[in-house]
Amino acid sequence: MSKADDFDYEKLLSLLPRHKILKPVDLSKAKLPIWRWPPLKSYNGFTSDERIRTWQIGTYLLNIGAIKKPDQCDICKKVGPVGFHSENYYDIRMDPFLCKSCHTILHNRFKYPDQWNYLVNQNIEKVETWFSILIPTKVNLAKYIRLKFTKLEKSDRYFTANIQQNSWLVQLESEPINYLITQF
Numbered sequence: 001m002s003k004a005d006d007f008d009y010e011k012l013l014s015l016l017p018r019h020k021i022l023k024p025v026d027l028s029k030a031k032l033p034i035w036r037w038p039p040l041k042s043y044n045g046f047t048s049d050e051r052i053r054t055w056q057i058g059t060y061l062l063n064i065g066a067i068k069k070p071d072q073c074d075i076c077k078k079v080g081p082v083g084f085h086s087e088n089y090y091d092i093r094m095d096p097f098l099c100k101s102c103h104t105i106l107h108n109r110f111k112y113p114d115q116w117n118y119l120v121n122q123n124i125e126k127v128e129t130w131f132s133i134l135i136p137t138k139v140n141l142a143k144y145i146r147l148k149f150t151k152l153e154k155s156d157r158y159f160t161a162n163i164q165q166n167s168w169l170v171q172l173e174s175e176p177i178n179y180l181i182t183q184f
């Protein structure tokens with residue numbers, strides 16, 4: 001059994017943040033941004049389409065002020081510019097915010113595990129954190145969640161909608177702009 005087989009998905013999901021979705025402050029910027037770069041490699045089993053979709057939704061929510069960006073990195077705690085990092089691309093509210101350096105080291109941990117282990121050890125906290133349990137081996141969180149919520153393994157670009165039942169993100173998927181405007 002590899003380390004990936006032992007990975008505790010439920011623990012990771014429980015340790016990730018839970019951002020509140022706030023009433024938008026600036027709907028003049030209410031537009032899903034367009035991804036202008038090449039497709040992404042999969043991460044945690046999430047496809048390029050899923051990752052890009054989440055980037056669009058996250059950027060959108062930040063632009064309208066529905067998610068408040070903190071002023072420090074969730075790993076190294078340095079105050080400065082931070083950006084979204086997704087572990088679970090099916091729920092934007094669980095995204096930690098990271099500085100560019102920690103974000104790069106995190107995504108490169110499969111290639112450079114020593115750098116990652118060093119970073120984690122430098123920022124270890126008394127309690128377990130979402131990043132302290134990440135391993136430098138690829139895991140498939142997407143598959144775990146799909147099986148848990150729908151018993152479907154097949155990827156779906158708009159999967160967020162399926163597992164976010166009863167939340168407005170369901171509507172966000174089908175009518176990205178109008179629903180948010182009428183909802184608040």
Ligand SMILES: [Zn+2]
Nearest residue numbers: 073076099102
């Ligand atoms: Zn950092």
